[in-house]
Amino acid sequence: MSDAQTTLSDADIDAETEAAQVCSDDSLLSVRNLQTRFQTAGETVQAVDGVSFDIAEGEILGIVGESGCGKSVTSLSLMDIVPEPGEVHGGTVRFDGEDILTKSPEEKRQLRGNRVSMVFQEPAKALNPVFDIGWQVGEPLRVHENLTKSASRAKAVELMRRVGIPSPEERVDDYPHEFSGGMRQRAMLAMALACTPDLLIADEPTTALDVTIEAQILDLIQELNVQTSMSVLIVTHDLGVVAEVCDRVAVMYAGRVVEYGDVEDIFANPQHPYTKGLIDCVPDPTADEQSLEAISGTVPNLADTPEGCNFAPRCPHATDECRQIDPRMRAVGDDHYSACLWEDPS
Template sequence: MASTENNESEAEADRVTHDDDALLSVRNLEARFDTEDGAVRAVDGVSLEVREGEILGIVGESGCGKSATSLSIMQLLESPGYIHDGEVRFNGTDLVTASKEELRNIRGNNISMIFQEPMSALNPVFDIGWQVGEPLRVHEDMSEAASRERAMELMKQVGIPSAEDRVDSYPHQFSGGMAQRAMIAMALACEPDLLIADEPTTSLDVTIESQTLDLIEKLNEQRDMGVLLITHNLGVVAQVCDRVAVMYAGRIVEYGDVEDIFRDPRHPYTKGLLDCVPDPRRTDVSPTSIEGEVPDLADPPDGCNFAPRCQYATEECQATDPRLQEVETDHYSACLWEDPE
């Protein structure tokens, strides 16, 4: 396996095969944040792709770089964050080098995003109908009256009751679940080819969470829309995703079909995440946690970033910086460990 002596050196890129026809293709993406302690590699050489009509999940603990990856893809990182290297190709257009005008035409039109906290993403001074209809006015030159009518249709489509009345409501008059549905309606207004959903169910109760995921899955099937779903919840991944990228310390450490990775995890971090999930079929086995914390990305450890928390780590792991390589067909892992099972 190719490696470097430490994380400060130039690491070999992940050995991931890319589909030239993929809707979204991210290659060796690196995003940094300048801090007093040095440059933090929040996204460190990430490669992934989303195909038309599929749902790709990005899963990992808080602080692993999931949201930074989504913001980097959308070119929405704010200072002191910036893209240091890599490509983000959407339908052949590299978003990293695209002009501001190109990005304005793409965002909210061809690519839409659902943010983590709907109440902070919605503008408190405009009613819901005005906000849901805004993408239509911007990208399709629709009149305010026509966009409001379409907003009501979208609100009905995402399951907001009494949409004719709620279209005039303000965000503070909506529950968390209804606000999230309004955000989804806004994101779908221009029928995007790609939807990026960043922890779309974090603030929702279990019932509304299930309804929201069912809605995203239904719209994905109906519109053949690609979805990049960011979550810390493996249950969500199992429910709706086709493939999954497991992220740790700014990198993808395992990548492949959901079924393959759940059946045969090849990275100890993935195995640890799965062991944290209670199995209702196994009353004799209790869930276990992963000891330790995500490393400081301003001063990452030598060798494998996960080695300080890994029960299988060896001296070689302390010195070797593994990158993704194919362990089975379309199944990739960044690890020296071989499961004896």
């Protein structure tokens, strides 16, 4: 084992717990040991199980993994808007040095849509069908900046133009059902950007969009990130999106982060078998013929996870030790961490 590959000791784990009380000096958002559960039909589903990560000012972090791994619940937990019967029951979410989870309902309301905004996975469900687009885009401005109806409508037109909605002066009075999927996603982005947030959380922002619109949305997010130094958290199952736009990545599996670090390093040198499996599943567009890889098995039931490593039942490198020991995060390089007992001999 190299000097970089040191396993966290009990003392280190205690220090990590203490780190939950303070935000890293260069982090806008610092999440420590986040835990979210759902109580359903007599069983407890631990959807988020001890997730930790940081996002620096101006940084884009991607959270990636299969469906059912807890990515979207993590994003909702950051803003404490997990729907019932879910609840955040542990950990800290420090934004600009203050724990969001301990704030009053009014303080959270002032934060949401103002300094922290979110683009939801399905804009057709997130947009209210009985209000026109201009009214909804202008709502954060009326709530947080006390703009009048006319002033917020004028600003809504500007925002719609900024996110690439054609003829915004004409479309501002349209209703959500009159917009295409890509246009609705742009309208959601306009709402999220209305108050110039410090952090944008984008939950599967390109789901169900064609590749052309997907590219336009991603380009827009990157452009705004550069122009305003806005930090971004992108939740996705698409490794191509992560490779294209993110600075760092957190790979989630069964409610936990199993690999975390610099995007280029993780793509070039993945250390967790799950990450390696995800990368191997991505088709090579330059190849004439190829066999598509697949990770055998499925994500475990989060109400009944296996003993030891959650990924052991699907892992080609699993040993008896893996089926007994719950692995801790360990450093495997500079700004590169993996929660796995196996070491890649290469």
